[in-house]
Amino acid sequence: xxxxxxxxxxxxxxxxxxxxxxxxxxxxxxxxxxxxxxxxxxxxxxxxxxxxxxxxxxxxxxxxxxxxxxxxxxxxxxxxxxxxxxxxxxxxxxxxxxxxxxxxxxxxxxxxxxxxxxxxxxxxxxxxxxxxxxxxxxxxxxxxxxxxxxxxxxxxxxxxxxxxxxxxxxxxxxxxxxxxxxxxxxxxxxxxxxxxxxxxxxxxxxxxxxxxxxxxxxxxxxxxxxxxxxxxxxxxxxxxxxxxxxxxxxxxxxxxxxxxxxxxxxxxxxxxxxxxxxxxxxxxxxxxxxxxxxxxxxxxxxxxxxxxxxxxxxxxxxxxxxxxxxxxxxxxxxxxxxxxxxxxxxxxxxxxxxxxxxxxxxxxxxxxxxxxxxxxxxxxxxxxxxxxxxxxxxxxxxxxxxxxxxxxxxxxxx
Amino acid sequence: xxxxxxxxxxxxxxxxxxxxxxxxxxxxxxxxxxxxxxxxxxxxxxxxxxxxxxxxxxxxxxxxxxxxxxxxxxxxxxxxxxxxxxxxxxxxxxxxxxxxxxxxxxxxxxxxxxxxxxxxxxxxxxxxxxxxxxxxxxxxxxxxxxxxxxxxxxxxxxxxxxxxxxxxxxxxxxxxxxxxxxxxxxxxxxxxxxxxxxxxxxxxxxxxxxxxxxxxxxxxxxxxxxxxxxxxxxxxxxxxxxxxxxxxxxxxxxxxxxxxxxxxxxxxxxxxxxxxxxxxxxxxxxxxxxxxxxxxxxxxxxxxxxxxxxxxxxxxxxxxxxxxxxxxxxxxxxxxxxxxxxxxxxxxxxxxxxxxxxxxxxxxxxxxxxxxxxxxxxxxxxxxxxxxxxxxxxxxxxxxxxxxxxxxxxxxxx
Numbered sequence: 142x143x144x145x146x147x148x149x150x151x152x153x154x155x156x157x158x159x160x161x162x163x164x165x166x167x168x169x170x171x172x173x174x175x176x177x178x179x180x181x182x183x184x185x186x187x188x189x190x191x192x193x194x195x196x197x198x199x200x201x202x203x204x205x206x207x208x209x210x211x212x213x214x215x216x217x218x219x220x221x222x223x224x225x226x227x228x229x230x231x232x233x234x235x236x237x238x239x240x241x242x243x244x245x246x247x248x249x250x251x252x253x254x255x256x257x258x259x260x261x262x263x264x265x266x267x268x269x270x271x272x273x274x275x276x277x278x279x280x281x282x283x284x285x286x287x288x289x290x291x292x293x294x295x296x297x298x299x300x301x302x303x304x305x306x307x308x309x310x311x312x313x314x315x316x317x318x319x320x321x322x323x324x325x326x327x328x329x330x331x332x333x334x335x336x337x338x339x340x341x342x343x344x345x346x347x348x349x350x351x352x353x354x355x356x357x358x359x360x361x362x363x364x365x366x367x368x369x370x371x372x373x374x375x376x377x378x379x380x381x382x383x384x385x386x387x388x389x390x391x392x393x394x395x396x397x398x399x400x401x402x403x404x405x406x407x408x409x410x411x412x413x414x415x416x417x418x419x420x421x422x423x424x425x426x427x428x429x430x431x432x433x434x435x436x437x438x439x440x441x442x443x444x445x446x447x448x449x450x451x452x453x454x455x456x457x458x459x460x461x462x463x464x465x466x467x468x469x470x471x472x473x474x475x476x477x478x479x480x481x482x483x484x485x486x487x488x489x490x491x492x493x494x495x496x497x498x499x500x501x502x503x504x505x506x507x508x509x510x511x512x513x514x515x516x517x518x519x520x521x522x523x524x525x526x527x528x529x530x531x532x533x534x535x536x537x538x539x540x541x542x543x544x545x546x547x548x549x550x551x552x553x554x555x
Numbered sequence: 556x557x558x559x560x561x562x563x564x565x566x567x568x569x570x571x572x573x574x575x576x577x578x579x580x581x582x583x584x585x586x587x588x589x590x591x592x593x594x595x596x597x598x599x600x601x602x603x604x605x606x607x608x609x610x611x612x613x614x615x616x617x618x619x620x621x622x623x624x625x626x627x628x629x630x631x632x633x634x635x636x637x638x639x640x641x642x643x644x645x646x647x648x649x650x651x652x653x654x655x656x657x658x659x660x661x662x663x664x665x666x667x668x669x670x671x672x673x674x675x676x677x678x679x680x681x682x683x684x685x686x687x688x689x690x691x692x693x694x695x696x697x698x699x700x701x702x703x704x705x706x707x708x709x710x711x712x713x714x715x716x717x718x719x720x721x722x723x724x725x726x727x728x729x730x731x732x733x734x735x736x737x738x739x740x741x742x743x744x745x746x747x748x749x750x751x752x753x754x755x756x757x758x759x760x761x762x763x764x765x766x767x768x769x770x771x772x773x774x775x776x777x778x779x780x781x782x783x784x785x786x787x788x789x790x791x792x793x794x795x796x797x798x799x800x801x802x803x804x805x806x807x808x809x810x811x812x813x814x815x816x817x818x819x820x821x822x823x824x825x826x827x828x829x830x831x832x833x834x835x836x837x838x839x840x841x842x843x844x845x846x847x848x849x850x851x852x853x854x855x856x857x858x859x860x861x862x863x864x865x866x867x868x869x870x871x872x873x874x875x876x877x878x879x880x881x882x883x884x885x886x887x888x889x890x891x892x893x894x895x896x897x898x899x900x901x902x903x904x905x906x907x908x909x910x911x912x913x914x915x916x917x918x919x920x921x922x923x924x925x926x927x928x929x930x931x932x933x934x935x936x937x938x939x940x941x942x943x944x945x946x947x948x949x950x951x952x953x954x955x956x957x958x959x960x961x962x963x964x965x966x967x968x969x
Contacts, residue, residue, distance in 0.1 A: 339788025356787055360833055371940050372822035372845045373770055373914030374753025377812045379938075384823055388805030395799050398791045408786035409798055410828070410835045417825045419774055419843040419881060421941075429833040431786045467833065500787030524793075526785050 148489070152246070152253045152546055154539035160245040161538075164190060164229065165237040174529025175237055179230040179272035180208070180302075180311035187229045188317060191244060191269065198251050200267070204319025207287045207297050208271040208312050211325065213264050214251050216553060221512075222264035223552040224328035225250070225545060227335060227504060228273030228284070235274070236336075236531025238521075238538075243334040244269045246542040253546060261553035263329055270504045271317075277302045280468075285507035290324035324511075330479055330552045331514040333505035334545045336533050340524030341497060348540050349487035349494040350518030353480045355506040356404060356433040356498055357440045357472035363390065363451070367460040369416060369424025381459040384414045384423030389458075393450050394430055401443055404435040404498050435472050435498040473506040476513035479552070483515050486547045492540055501526075517544050562903070566660070566667045566960055568953035574659040575952070578604060578643065579651040588943025589651055593644040593686035594622070594716075594725035601643045602731060605658060605683065612665050614681070618733025621711050622685040622726045623698045625739065627678050628665050630967060635926075636678035637966040638742035639664070639959060641749060641918060642687030642698070649688070650750075650945025652952075656933075657748040658683045660956040664963060675967035677743055684918045685731075691716045694882075699921035704738035738925075744893055744966045745928040747919035748959045750947050754938030755911060762954050763901035763908040764932030767894045769920040770818060770847040770912055771854045771886035777804065777865070781874040783830060783838025795873040798828045798837030803872075807864050808844055815857055818849040818912050849886050849912040887920040890927035893966070897929050900961045906954055915940070931958050 167190055168183035170176045177183045192210060195202050200212035213222055227243030247267030254261070270288060275281025278300045286292045298309030312318040337343075342350055367381035391409035398407040412428040430447060434440040448464070455462045480496065487494035499506075499516060508514045519541035522532040581604055582597035584590045591597045606624060609616050614626035627636055641657030661681030668675070684702060689695025692714045700706045712723030726732040751757075756764055781795035801823075808821035826842040844861060848854040862878070869876045894910065901908035913920075913930060922928045933955035936946040 337788065338785055339790075340784075340793055341788075341790065344793065358787070362833075370754075370938060371752055371915060372824055373772070373820065373847050373916075374751065374755075374940065375820070375914070375938060376753075376755065377809075377820055379754055379758070382809075382822070384826065385805055385809050388802035388823065388826075391799055391802030392806050395791070395796075406787065406789070406791055408796070408834075408836055409802065410786055410833050410837055411831045412798065412802075412826060412828055413831070414824070414826055417827070419776075419824050419845055420822075421824050422822055423824055431833055433787050500789070501785060502787075524784060524789060526788065 147257065147259060147550065150253065150257055150546065152249045152539065152542045154535060156252065157246060157249040157538060157542055158535055160194065160249060161237060161241060164241050164245060170529055172529030173237065174531065175231045175235045176233050177229065177231045178233065178277040179274065180277065180308065180315055184230055185315040191229055194248050198248060198255065200251065203321040204317055205321035205323050205325055206294050206319060207284050207323060208317040208319065209268060209284045209288050209325065211266050211268040213266045216261045216264040218262055220263045221327060221329040222266040223549050224266040224268060224331045225334065225549060226268035227333050229269050230272055230274050232274050232276040232527045234527060234529055236526065236528060238336045238531055238533050239338065239526065240273060242336055242538065246334050246545055249542055250546045250549060261550065263553040265549060265553060266328060273504055278308050282502055282504055282507055285504035287323045288325045289507050289510045291507060291510065294323050328512045329555065331505060331508035331512055332479065332517065332545060332548050333503055334517045334541050335503060337518040337521045338501050338526035339521060342518060342520035343522060343524065345495065346493065347495045348492040348519065348537055349544055350497045351480050351483040351487065351494055352499050352516035352518055353475050353496050354435045354498045355473040355502060356435050356500050357437055358468055358470045359432040359440055359444055360467035361430045362465040362467050363428050363430065364463040365426040365460050367424055367458065370422040372420045372422055375422055380422055382422045383426040383460055386454055386458045386460050387412050387426035387428045389454055390428060390430065394447065397443060397446055401439060403439060405439055405443055406433050406500065407443065429467065433500060437471050473509050475509055475515040479513050479515035482548050482551055483517050483544065487544050490543060517541055561671065561673055561964065564667065564671055564960065566663045566953065566956045568949060570666065571660060571663040571952060571956055572949055574608065574663060575651060575655060578655050578659060584943055586943030587651065588945065589645045589649045590647050591643065591645045591649065592647065592691040593688065594691065594722065594729055598644055599729040605643055608662055612662060612669065614665065617735040618731055619735035619737050619739055620708050620733060621698055621701045621737060622731040622733065623682060623702050623739065625680050625682040627680045630675045630678040632676055634677045635741060635743040636680040637963050638680040638682060638745045639748065639963060640682035641747050643683050644686055644688050646688050646690040646941045648941060648943055650940065650942060652750045652945055652947050653752065653940065654687060656750055656952065660748050660959055663956055664960045667960060675964065677967040679963060679967060680742065687918055692722050696916055696918055696921055699918035701737045702739045703921050703924045705921060705924065708737050742926045743969065745919060745922035745926055746893065746931065746959060746962050747917055748931045748955050749917060751932040751935045752915050752940035753935065756932060756934035757936060757938065759909065760907065761909045762906040762933065762951055763958055764911045765894050765898040765901065765908055766913050766930035766932055767889050767910050768849045768912045769887040769916060770849050770914050771851055772882055772884045773846040773854055773858055774881035775844045776879040776881050777842050777844065778877040779840040779874050781838055781872065784836040786834045786836055789836055794836055796836045797840040797874055800868055800872045800874050801826050801840035801842045803868055804842060804844065808861065811857060811860055815853060817853060819853055819857055820847045820914065821857065843881065847914060851885050854886065887923050889923055889929040893927050893929035896962050896965055897931050897958065901958045904957055931955055
């Protein structure tokens with residue numbers, strides 16, 4: 142059978158669900174989720190299971206120097222492979238689909254092609270990247286960042302975990318310090334299938350998201366110092382209230398997101414007051430501001446307005462405000478051709494589809510640095526994410542995998 | 556010498572300071588303050604020192620069933636005494652003047668009268684009340700509340716401390732479970748001399764505050780429940796952000812105080828977000844609102860507007876808001892005759908004086924239930940209170956004690 146399109150081809154939904162269930166059972170936690178922090182024994186057990194699945198499918202498995210695992214299925218030609226994949230590490234209270242779904246759907250696609258006897262022109266590759274979540278080692282998306290040459294290997298190996306362990310030591314300990322060098326093979330294209338982790342698809346009744354960008358992120362920690370004082374005896378006009386100033390910031394950023402519109406989101410998710418007592422004007426507040434926008438210009442404008450507001454606030458309330466950047470990533474724009482392909486493939490299969498940005502970070506944004514890349518989203522029930530109750534309907538899981546199958550077939554024919 | 560006015564009479568400032576220093580040295584903490592939580596061994600040491608001072612002055616000391624201590628100096632008549640006093644317990648990070656000053660100034664006045672050979676018509680009494688701060692046993696002003704019959708003795712004795720101890724057991728343990736019954740003797744009048752605990756007198760360059768009222772207090776704890784969600788993937792329009800709602804409350808009450816004006820103050824001093832992470836929309840917030848006003852009508856209006864705002868906010872943000880009353884006291888208006896007497900006495904001694912409310916609670920507000928009562932305030936440097944750095948200038952301490960002296964002489968002549 143040739144590497145032409147096989148429009149009738151479909152993955153086996155039951156087999157996909159069985160693979161997801163098997164990986165879930167490696168390290169289940171209460172509520173139906175998983176805890177596989179990167180390079181722990183639980184992660185090792187998950188890795189060993191997935192590598193076994195890869196080898197059982199006859200794939201050529203390579204492990205690189207930071208533990209990224211790539212399994213290749215040969216094509217008719219020795220050209221750059223079309224790659225899919227994601228990650229199998231999780232946060233402490235992870236769901237069973239986040240990351241895992243994209244990896245296991247890739248393996249299901251391989252088995253589907255094997256069963257149908259389809260050999261593609263280009264090789265196909267399925268990978269999983271080390272420490273995508275960043276829940277044990279910062280930064281997140283570490284493995285894919287090293288894979289594309291964005292972080293030196295030695296620096297990555299010297300990364301220290303929240304529990305004090307060195308990444309390189311942990312890789313060796315669990316037997317995943319491989320020999321394949323980084324940066325890794327540059328794929329012909331990369332497509333990541335993932336659950337949305339947000340509520341948009343479900344709310345709009347759409348099955349497939351054709352992800353055209355990843356929002357840029359600006360995280361700033363603010364420390365506001367005012368004057369702690371008696372809440373009864375201190376007249377309002379004499380206050381330097383760090384708690385009020387912090388609240389003003391949270392209210393301001395809500396308004397800012399409304400004014401800027403588009404994809405701008407803004408959140409004050411963390412705030413600590415000191416001394417945090419009912420009858421004491423807070424003398425100090427530490428809070429975080431999370432700004433995201435798919436447009437770098439938009440993100441810069443949001444930062445400009447926020448910082449301008451802080452300058453005014455410091456004067457009017459008589460407080461000092463210190464800023465510390467916790468994270469700053471420019472938005473990533475995916476390849477329009479691959480995004481179009483995702484959209485057209487979904488429509489051809491009779492699915493509802495919408496183009497959309499990703500609000501969360503993904504390995505795909507790193508691969509986008511080196512090759513044409515896009516993502517496929519399927520709905521997350523109630524938008525729940527990083528939660529054991531994370532859920533996607535089996536029909537949606539199957540739909541996403543079938544879209545990925547035909548996107549990869551099309552790319553592999555190029 | 557008769558019980559007529561002795562306008563030339565002045566207390567001994569050095570002796571007053573020495574008494575304050577002696578009590579400070581009983582349980583000093585870093586920074587110059589004291590930690591004498593009610594009915595602890597440190598409180599016992601303070602009590603024993605002050606009782607010794609009382610006995611050394613030949614006063615008749617009685618200890619009542621909740622540990623309030625009253626020392627009486629006989630007058631020419633067996634009429635109701637003119638009483639002054641305060642408390643000697645402190646918060647964990649207490650200053651050396653809060654409470655102690657009013658008690659020790661009373662003893663200094665007794666010694667001044669002894670030295671001058673002045674016998675008043677009415678007896679004079681100096682008292683200190685158990686657990687005014689409420690830092691170990693709730694509520695605060697417990698001893699004076701029982702003294703005036705506002706709380707049953709058995710209920711007071713069964714009060715459990717933050718460390719689990721029963722008040723009655725602690726009284727017995729330290730030997731201050733007295734036999735004098737409560738409610739106690741109703742004084743002819745009560746005057747409490749106290750540091751301001753706020754910045755008003757210092758800022759206005761005024762030496763004496765003639766305290767005409769104590770602000771009413773309304774403390775409400777709010778629990779706001781929204782939906783915890785990903786700060787990147789959740790569109791603004793779909794958020795139910797408990798953190799934003801909490802911030803809105805803090806900003807609203809600041810505006811409320813401005814609109815209502817007068818003595819209205821409003822504070823959100825405590826706020827806890829959950830899960831309190833940079834990239835997660837808060838699903839739950841617990842915060843406190845402290846409203847105070849010298850007018851009960853004003854305080855009710857502030858509560859009405861706050862609660863109306865909360866109802867609107869719950870709808871617009873799609874959150875639930877649960878209210879819990881932590882404290883609610885009506886304002887206390889002191890006796891205009893005694894307030895006038897304080898003001899006139901201060902003026903006659905050449906001091907600047909202003910009538911003012913007290914923003915903090917004091918034993919005097921309990922005594923005001925049973926007899927004509929007022930307070931005398933002296934400046935607190937920078938308004939610092941419940942802080943080891945609490946400070947009042949010696950000249951101001953002396954001025955306040957001299958005002959108290961002549962106010963008591965005038966009242967004792969009635």
